[in-house]
Amino acid sequence: MTYSDAINLMQIFDQTCSHEYVVIKSLPDGEPEFGSDIDILCADKTELGKLFLKNCRPYLSEGCEIRLREIPETDQTHLDILRDTKIVLRLDLHEGLGAYQRVPVKETYSQRLLNRRTWAEVNCPSGILKLAVPDDVDNLVLRYLDYHEWFEGRPDKIKHADHIADQFANNSTVAKIFYDRLLQATSKRPTQPALRYCDLNLKRQCVWAFWSVRDKLAWRINAVRRIAILAITQPSIFARKLVHRLTPSPLRSRTLHHKAQ
Amino acid sequence: MRHDALIIWGHGLPDLDGILDIVRETRGFSIRRILLRDIDDMPRFVRSVYNFDYAPYRHLVDKTRYLLQVPPRAVFIFLDNLNPDEHTVGQGRFAHIECRRMTSLKHAIREHYNPMIDGSPSEHHVVHGTDHVGQTLATLRLLNFESIEELVASDRTILDTPNHLPPHKQWTLRQISMDSVYARIANTPGEDQPHVVTPIGQTPHALYLAGEPGPYQNYWNQHRGNRLQEDHTPQAFEKLSSHLDYLGEDYPDSYLLLDPLDEERYVLLDGVHRAAILRSHGVKQFIGAVAA
DSSP states (O other): OOHHHHOOHHHHTTTOTTSOEEESSOOOSSOOOTTEEEEEEESOHHHHHHHHHHHHGGGGGGTOEEEEEEEGGGTEEEEEEEETTEEEEEEEEESSSTTOSSSOBOHHHHHHHHHTOEEEEEEETTEEEEEEEOOHHHHHHHHHHHHHHHTTTOGGGHHHHHHHHHHHHHOHHHHHHHHHHHHHHBSSOOOOOOOOGGGOOHHHHHHHHHHHHHHHHHHHHHHHHHHHHHHHHOHHHHHHHHHHHHSOHHHHHHHHHHHHO | OEEEEEEEEGGGGGGHHHHHHHHHHSTTEEEEEEEEEEOSOHHHHHHHHHTTOOSOHHHHHHHHGGGGGSOSEEEEEEEEESSOOEEEESOGGGOEEEEHHHHHHHHHHHHHHSOEETTEEOSOOSEEEOSSHHHHHHHHHHTTOSSGGGTSOOSOSSSOOOTTSOOOSEEEEEEEEGGGEEEEEEOOTTSSSSEEEEEGGGSHHHHHHTTOOHHHHHHHHHHBTTTBOSSOOHHHHHHHHHHOOTTOSSSTTOOEEEEESSSSOEEEEEOHHHHHHHHHTTOOEEEEEEEO
16 A cells, blocks of 8 residues: 555645644655654644544545544654554644754744735645645755754754754855754753764764854854944843843842832 | 523523433534532622622622522533624623523523422522623633633544544544444443443433433433533433434544554444444444544
C-alpha cells in the first residue's frame, strides 16, 4: 500500500484555513514517509485538534485507530493515525514553543509568528495542498532554535546552521531581520551546545567557529543598537531606566512599591 | 450564558422528576448537575441560603419559617441559563439584578408544586432560585465547591470528557463491538460492593428500552442526586433515546468512553445511557474512546 492510499492529506487539512496555525517544518513534495510527523504550531490546539479529529474520523471505519496523547510538560498533543498498531501519520500540535528547553522562547513570539504566516503549496497525489507556514525569516529562527536544542545529541542538525549561513550569504538584509526576530523570540541568550568535535569535519568546525563569533557579536551589537535607539527616540524613558538600573536595590524596591500604589 | 441554581426543598422532593421535566421543557435552560444533600442544621442552612436575598430581614424570617418543618434534605440543580434576560429590580439598598427567565421558571414550578393549603396554593415554596451569578457562586460554596468548573465538564479538551473522570493523558479511538461492552451499575446503598459490572444488554437502561421500565425507575429513584447527577429521569432518557445522533453535528466529540477490562471486554466510563440506546437501535459496532 502506498502512502497516498493510506492517508489523504488534503482531507486531513480540509477547512483548516480559517484556523491560526503554521506547519513548522515544511512537508516535502510528493508522498511523505509512513510514520511521518507533521509539527504544527497553533493558537488553539483544542479547536484545531477537534477539526483534525473530525477530518481523520473516516479512517476509523477503514480499520485504523486514532490515538490522542497529551504531553502537558511541553504543551503538546499528538494525534496519531495507526494502522496495525503502527503510526502512519502523527500530527504534533503545539500551542507554544515551550518544547525548546535549551532556549526559552517568549510566549508572544508564537503569536507574532502566526500573524506573519504565509501560504505554501505542496504537491500531493490528490492535488495541491495549501498549508500555512512561517515566513522565511521565522523559518530561519525556528531552524536556529532546533539546531541549538538538538545539536548535542544529533550532530546532523548542523544542516540548519549551514542553511542559515547560506541564506545570510545570499541576502545580507536577512541577517539583520533574523537577529531582530531572534531578540523578539528569546527571553535570554541561548547557551551554546557542547561541541563534539569528533562529529564534525573541518568544514563544519569552521562553520561552527564562524557562527560562535558572529552570534556573540551580533547579540551584543543588537543590544547596544536598541539602547542607542531608545536614548535617541525616547530620552526620558531611557533616563528613567538608567536611574533605575543605577539605583541601589532597597531604594529601587521602594520606588516600585510607590509606583504600584 | 450564565450559570444558575435551583434548590428544591425537602417537601418538593417527591415531585423532583416533575420539576426536572418543567426545567427541561423550558427553553433556554440546560440541566448540568443534580445533587442531593442531607442537611444537619436546617435553621443555619436556611439562613445561609437567604443570606444573599434582598428582601427585608423580618420578611425573610416570616417567609422561610415553614422550611424549619420540611424534611431536612434538598436537591441542588445547577443550570446553564443560555440566554439570560437580566434587569434591575428593587430600589436603594434592595436594588439587585434578576433574570426574567429564571423568575418565570421559579413561578412555573411553584404554581405546579407548592403545597395546597385550604384548597389554594400556599406560599410554602418548593423551590428557591438564584437571581444572579453571585448567588450561584454562594450556593456552590455551600456545597464546598469553589467554582462552577468543578461541576461541569471542561470544553478545553479535544474529546468531551465529564469532570467526574480523572484526567486521562491518552485515549485511543477505535471500533468497538457492542457485545464486548459492560457497565458499572451502582449497587443498592449498604451493599458491600459500590457497583456491579454488568453486560450492557442486562443493565436497567437496556431493560427499560426493551419495554421493562421497573428496574430503571427504581435505579433512578435510588441514586438520583447521588450516583446519578445528570438529568437521567425516565422521561429525559426516553427523549434522549428518540433524538440520539451519536457523534452527530451537535456533539461530534462526545465519544462513549471506555476502560479495557481485559483484552476483549470494555467497561464504560461514561455513556451507559447512550450505549444502551445504540444497542436498542440495533448497532453492533460503534466508535469509542478507550483510555490508556
